Amino acid sequence: MANVNSDLDLLPPPICSRDESAAACFVPRPLKIGPVEIGFPVVQAALSGYSDWPMRIVARRLGAPYTIAEVLIDRFVLDLKDRARTKHHLLVTDEEHPVGAQLMGSEPDDFGPAATRLAEAGFDVIDINFGCPVKSAVGGCRGGYHLGQPETALEIVSRVRHAVPPDIPVTVKMRRGIDDSNESRDRFFRILDGAFERGVAGVTVHGRTVEQKYVGPSNWDFLREVKQHVGDRTIIGSGDVFTAQTCLDMLRHTGVDGVSVARGAIGNPWIFRQTQDLAAGREPFSPDLTEQARVLRMQLDLCQQIYDEKKSLATMRKHAIKFSRQHPQSEETRIAFAAAKSIDAWLAVLEASYESGAGVNE
Numbered sequence: 001m002a003n004v005n006s007d008l009d010l011l012p013p014p015i016c017s018r019d020e021s022a023a024a025c026f027v028p029r030p031l032k033i034g035p036v037e038i039g040f041p042v043v044q045a046a047l048s049g050y051s052d053w054p055m056r057i058v059a060r061r062l063g064a065p066y067t068i069a070e071v072l073i074d075r076f077v078l079d080l081k082d083r084a085r086t087k088h089h090l091l092v093t094d095e096e097h098p099v100g101a102q103l104m105g106s107e108p109d110d111f112g113p114a115a116t117r118l119a120e121a122g123f124d125v126i127d128i129n130f131g132c133p134v135k136s137a138v139g140g141c142r143g144g145y146h147l148g149q150p151e152t153a154l155e156i157v158s159r160v161r162h163a164v165p166p167d168i169p170v171t172v173k174m175r176r177g178i179d180d181s182n183e184s185r186d187r188f189f190r191i192l193d194g195a196f197e198r199g200v201a202g203v204t205v206h207g208r209t210v211e212q213k214y215v216g217p218s219n220w221d222f223l224r225e226v227k228q229h230v231g232d233r234t235i236i237g238s239g240d241v242f243t244a245q246t247c248l249d250m251l252r253h254t255g256v257d258g259v260s261v262a263r264g265a266i267g268n269p270w271i272f273r274q275t276q277d278l279a280a281g282r283e284p285f286s287p288d289l290t291e292q293a294r295v296l297r298m299q300l301d302l303c304q305q306i307y308d309e310k311k312s313l314a315t316m317r318k319h320a321i322k323f324s325r326q327h328p329q330s331e332e333t334r335i336a337f338a339a340a341k342s343i344d345a346w347l348a349v350l351e352a353s354y355e356s357g358a359g360v361n362e
Contacts, residue, residue, distance in 0.1 A: 028040075028041055028251055028279065029041065029257065031043070031065070031066075031234075031236075031257055031258040032234070033066075033098075033125055033169045033171060033201050033202050033234060034125075034167075034169030034201030034202070035167055035169065036066075036098045036124055036125060036169055036201075037098075038065050038066045038098065038258070039065040039066075040063075040065050040272075040275075040276055040279075041236075041251065041258035041259060042064075042065075042247045042258065042259045042261060042271075042272055042275045042276075043064060043065060043066040043067065043068075043236070043258060043259070043260055043261065043272075044056070044059045044064045044066070044067040044068065044260075044261055044265050044272070045068060045238060045260040045261060045262035045265070046068035046069060046070055046071050046100070046102040046127065046129070046173070047070055047262060047263075047265070047266065048070050048071050048132070049070060049318075050070060050266055050318075050319075051067060051068065051069055051070045052069070052070060052088065052315070053069075053088055053091045053093070053096075053302065053306060054299050054302035054303045054305075054306070054315070055067075055269075055299065055319070056069065056096050056099060057093070057095060057096055057302055058269050058295060058298060058299050058302070059265065059269050059272065060095060060096050061095075061298070062269045062270055062272060062273055062295070063270070063272035063273035063276060064265075064269075064272040065272070066098050066099070066100070067096065067099055067100070068099070068100035068101070068102050068125075068127055069089075069099065069101050069102060069123070070102070071102040071103070071104045071129050071132065072089060072101065072102065072103060072104070072114075072118075073103075073104055073105055073142070074103050074104070074105030074107075074110040074111050074113075074114035075105065075110055075114075076089075077089075077090075077103070077114040077117055077118060078110060078113055078114050078117065080117075085308075088306040088307070090117070090118070090121040091121075091306065092121055092122035092123055097124055098124040098125065099123055099124055099125075100123060100124065100125035100126070100127050100171070101118040101121070101123035101125070101126055101127065102127040102128070102129050102173065103115060103118065103126065103127070103128055103129065103160070104128075104129040104132060104137065104142045104143050105142055105156075106140060106141040106142050106145075108152060108155040108156045108159050109159070111128070111156050111159045111160050111163075112159040112160060112162065112163035113163065115159075115160040115163045115164050115170075116163045116164060119163075119164045119165065119168050123168075124168065124169075125168065125169045125170075125171055125201075126160055126164055126168060126169075126170050126171070127170075127171045127173055127204075128156060128157060128160055128170065128171070128172045128173065129142075129143050129173050130143065130144065130146045130147055130153055130172055130173060130174045130175075130191065131143060131144055131147075131173045131174050131175045131204075131206055131210075132144055133175065133208075133209075133210040133211075133212070133213045133214075134213070138210065143210075144175055144178065144210035145210075146191075147174065147175065147177055147178050147184065147187060147188060147191065147210060148178050148184075148187065149187075150187050150190040150191045150194065153191045153194075153195075154190075154191060154194040154195065154198060157170070157172065157194070157195045157198045157200060158198050161198055161199045161200065169200075169201035169202070170199065170200050170201060171200055171201055171202045171203065171204065172191075172195050172200050172202075172203045172204070173203075173204045173206070173238075174188065174191065174192070174203060174204070174205050175205070175206045175208055175209055175210050176188055176205065176206070176207060176208065176209055176219060176222050177209050177210070178209060178210045178211060179209050179210070179211040180209060180211075184209070189229070192205075192226065192229075192230070196230065196233055201234060202233070202234030202235065202236060202257070203230075203233075203234070203235055203236070204235075204236040204237075204238055204260050205222075205223055205226050205235060205236070205237060205238065205256075206218065206238040206239045207219040207220055207222055207223050207237070207238070207239040207240070208239055214263075217240060218238070218239025218240040219239075220237070220239075220240075220250060220253050220254050223235070223237045223239075223250070223254040223256055224253065224254040224255055224256075226256075227254055227255045227256050227257075228255070234257045234258070235256045235257055235258075236256060236257060236258040236259065236260050237250050237251075237254050237256035237258070237259050237260065238259070238260040238262060241259055241260075241261050241262075241264050242263070242264035243264070243271070243274075244271060244274035244275040244277070244278045244284050245278060246264075247259045247261065247264075247271070247275045248275060248278060248279060266319075266322045267319070267321075267322025267323045267324075267325055267326070268322075268326070269295065270285055270287050273285050287326070289327070289353075289354045289355075290354070290355070292323055292326060292327075292354060293350055293354035293355050295323075296316070296319070296320060296323060296350055296354070297350070299316065299319060300312065300316050300343075300346075300347075303315050303316055309342075309343055312343060313340070313341075313342065313343055313346060316343075316346060317337055317338065317340060317346065320337040320346070320349075320350070321334050321337050321338055324337060324353075327353065327354075329353070332353075333349070333353045336349040336352075336353065337349050
C-alpha cells in the first residue's frame with residue numbers, strides 16, 4: 001500500500017483562522033487508518049453517483065490524499081460480471097492508492113463475500129455504510145436503517161472483518177442515529193463501541209440523523225462528544241464542510257482525526273489543495289477559468305477511457321453543471337452544459353465558456 005504525499009509525513013503546519021491569535025492555532029495530526037498512511041487529514045467521501053474512477057483520479061491529482069469509491073450494494077458486487085459496461089466498478093489503478101471501497105446491503109451473509117471481492121480488486125480499505133438516509137436505501141433495509149438494529153449491524157461488521165486480510169482496514173460510516181431520541185443515541189454508541197471491539201480501524205460520523213437527511217445543520221458538538229468518548233481511536237467527521245475554512249474549523253472544533261468531504265468536493269476538486277494551503281498559512285488556490293477547463297478536459301479524458309460516449313456525456317454533463325457554479329456567468333453556463341446532447345456539443349460549451357474570448361481568467 002503506497003503512502004501519499006511524503007512531504008506531509010513531516011510535522012504538519014499549524015491551523016489558524018486568519019482572525020485568531022497564534023495561541024489559538026493547533027497542529028493537525030497526519031491521518032492513519034489502521035496500517036494505511038493517509039497524510040493530511042482531509043479526504044474525499046464516497047459519493048453515490050459521483051466518486052467513480054475518473055472523479056477519484058482528478059481528486060488525487062489535485063491533492064486528495066485518500067478517496068472512497070461510490071457505494072456499491074453487496075449483491076451487485078457478488079453478481080458483477082467482467083463486462084465492459086460494468087467492470088469499471090471494480091477498477092483500481094496504481095495512481096489512486098490508497099483508495100477505499102464502500103459496501104451497503106441488508107443481509108449479513110452477503111457482506112463478507114462482497115468485501116472479499118473488493119479486497120481482491122485492489123481496494124486498500126473496506127468501508128461499511130450505515131449512514132445512507134435516502135428512501136430507497138432505508139426502505140430496502142440498508143444504509144441508515146441498520147442504526148436501528150445494533151445486533152445486525154455488528155454482525156455485518158464481524159463478517160466483513162473476518163472476510164478480508166488483516167492488513168486491509170475495515171471502517172464504518174454512520175450518522176448520529178435514526179432520529180434525536182434517547183433510544184437512537186443509545187443504539188449509536190452500542191454500534192460505535194461494538195464496531196471498535198470487533199476490529200474496525202476507524203469510524204466516520206456524520207453529524208445529522210437519518211431522519212434529517214441533508215436538511216438542517218450537522219451537529220459538530222456531537223462529533224466532539226464522540227471523539228472524546230473513543231479516545232485515541234480514529235474518528236473522521238462529516239457534514240457541512242463545503243470550504244477549506246470549514247474543513248479546518250471542524251478539525252479544531254471537534255478534535256476528530258480527519259474530515260470527510262462529500263458534497264463540498266463535487267464541482268470543486270481543488271478543495272483538498274485549498275485546505276492544505278490554508279493550513280499552511282498560504283492564500284488558498286483559486287482556479288481561474290483556464291484551470292477549470294483543464295480539469296474538466298482531464299476528467300472527460302478519464303471518462304472516455306472507461307465509458308462509451310453516452311455514459312461519458314451523462315457523467316461529464318452533471319459534473320460540468322456543478323463546476324459552473326464557479327463561472328462568472330454561472331447560470332448561462334449551467335444551462336448550456338445541461339443542453340449538450342453530444343460530446344462535441346459539450347466541448348463546444350467548454351470552449352465558448354472557458355477557453356475563448358477576453359476575460360477567460362476572470
